[in-house]
Amino acid sequence: MSNSVRRRVVSRIAEALCALAVVIALVPLVLILGYVIKQGAGSLNWAFFTQMPKPVGEIGGGMANAIFGTVVLIAIASFLAVPIGCICGIHLAEYPHTRFSSVVRFAADVLNGVPSIVIGIVAYSLVVLPVKRFSAIAGGVALGMLMIPIVVRTTEELIRLVPSGLREGALALGATRTRSVITVILPAALPGILTGVLVAIARVAGETAPLLFTSFNNRFWSTSLVQPIGSLTVQIFTYAISPYDDWHRQAWAGAFLLVMMILTLSIVARLAVRRLERMNRP
Amino acid sequence: MAGAVKAPRSIDDRIFRFGTGVFAAIVLLLVVGIGFELFRQSWLSITKFGLHFWTTRTWDPVAGDFGALPFIWGTLYSSLIALMLSTPIALGIAIFTSELAPRMLRQPLAYLTELLAAIPSIVYGLWGIFVLVPMVRRLELATPEWLKKVPLFHGPPLGVGMLTAALILAVMVIPFTSSVAREILKGVPMNQREAAYALGATRWEAIQVAIGFGRTGIIGAIMLGLGRALGETMAVTMVIGNNPQISASLFAPQYTMSAVIANEFTEAADELYLNALVEIGLLLFIITIAVNGISRLLIWSMKKRVRVAAATAPPPALVEERAA
DSSP states (O other), X not given: OXXXXXXXXXXXXXXXXXXHHHHHHHHHHHHHHXXXXXXXXXXXXXXXXXXXXXXXXXOOBOOHHHHHHHHHHHHHHHHHHHHHHHHHHHHHHHSTTSHHHHHHHHHHHHHHHSOHHHHHHHXXXXXXXXXXXXXXXXXXXXHHHHHHHHHHHHHHHHHHTSOHHHHHHHHHTTOOHHHHIIIIIHHHHHHHHHHHHHHHHHHHHTXXXXXXXXXXXXXSOOOOTTSOOOOHHHHXXXXXXXXXXHHHHHHXXXXXHHHHHHHHHHHHHHHHHHHHHHHHOO | OGGGSOOOOOHHHHHHHHHHHHHHHHHHHHHHHHHHHHHHHHHHHHHHHTTHHHHOOOEETTTTEEOOHHHHHHXXXXXXXXXXXXXXXXXXHHHIIIIISOHHHHHHHHHHHHGGGTSOHHHHHXXXXXXXXXXXXXXXXXXXXXXXXXXXXXXXXXXXXXXHHHHHHHHHHHHHHHHHHHHHHHHSOHHHHHHHHHTTOOHHHHXXXXXXXXXXXXXXXXXXXXXXXXXXXXXXXHHSBOOOOOOOOSSSOBOOHHHHHHHHGGGXXXXXXXXXXXXXXXXXXXXXXXXXXXHHHHHHHHHHHHHHHHHTOSOXXXXXXXXX
């Protein structure tokens, strides 16, 4: 009898420890988000969005150039990664069981796990080294390579959410595969694919390491794709390790903006996926 | 799904298959290409130093003598500590959000913990510098003298160092392990637990049975976390102290492979120096490819087993509906 009591007590304790684990994980989440909001929200002002960085020693200024730079980098990355990633995802969803598809799927998953700094090195050697100049394009290429596997996998999964009845209906009417994909499957999967792109953007928007030696940094307004360009993340890094209080303040403001951007993107994506799942449930 | 209905075979379809296949091949090519580029750019260093590079600890750009051992040590040591801290917590989360929590709370709690993965590395680093480092420094100052004699706690109370880096890494890795482990546990067929309950098992014992069934996948989930920890750059660079020394001490400032690349890449003036840094990147690439590859294979073989188990399960009325 006492043995059974002991077992029940052990079970209770173990269950409580599991609940504790959730609490332990939520503590840093709350601490970090709380601190970013506390430090960042207060430092965020109109000048932050509209002004350029001031020289060392002068208080004030903003990160207008870095915000613009991040947008440019993401645009270049999306331009590269979205077509490749989506079409690859379509192939995986349409021919799910071929050996080729399994290998590609595996490659995409492995690519997803390659450290972003390594991707940065490759972008450096492909784009920066030949012309011996850091450039926005190099940064965009690095981010694009990071985006591809995410776009591939989310596109594939979200196309698979399209009810098979739709596909079968199209094929039964005598449509070829190309036609059924273009006129039936893609329109049905489009919201899902857009969601996948959002997820991928949210993931790479916060990347710093691959930009350090590709797009480098630029304290001035630059619209040239072949010149170094500033970015929110690299600017935060530069300011964070500097000894100036006002730069620290701006680093927090940048972090706040970045976190809000990424959280919004991922929450929107999450809600969209959930709606799609509910809509397509058989 | 597509196999259920045979599409008419036409030229059109063949073009479609080939055309989309080309884009799929680009992804394959990318992985191979990355490996090739890294090899090419580090060739000078590989041929000059050979194995010497991995086993020595001089890092002298001026004399052109490079040994990467301290960085390898730092990467492995920090990842190992991080994993020891994160694994129990991540598994606890996976169990709680798949088996124990009230149904209403499962999804929201899982989502909240996964938000940890949405915070960018640079923000972890920023928080690390300004909040965690001072906290760890206080902890180090409060460490009693006798404890500091133990090699594990030897060293000056700087705040930056191995402990801070490992703590941040642990937090960053948790969501990766917990979300995959949760998927695995959700996929374990109900009859495994029901059989345990039928034999009089307590709830925890039934969970252990489920974990036993899913162990392959759970090991995969832990390795996925390891892969993340090994390659993490910014947060670690900002708090580990960047001092190339091999020390068992948690309080000592050390250095990692990714951190040395991040710090020195832009100032690597001569070719040999650059090649040496790329060679570190190459090793990082090989290690993470191996770790991630094994992890994915484990998770896949687990999912296959789950499907087989589901196909041979008792009447569906008894089995709770679960997505594999």
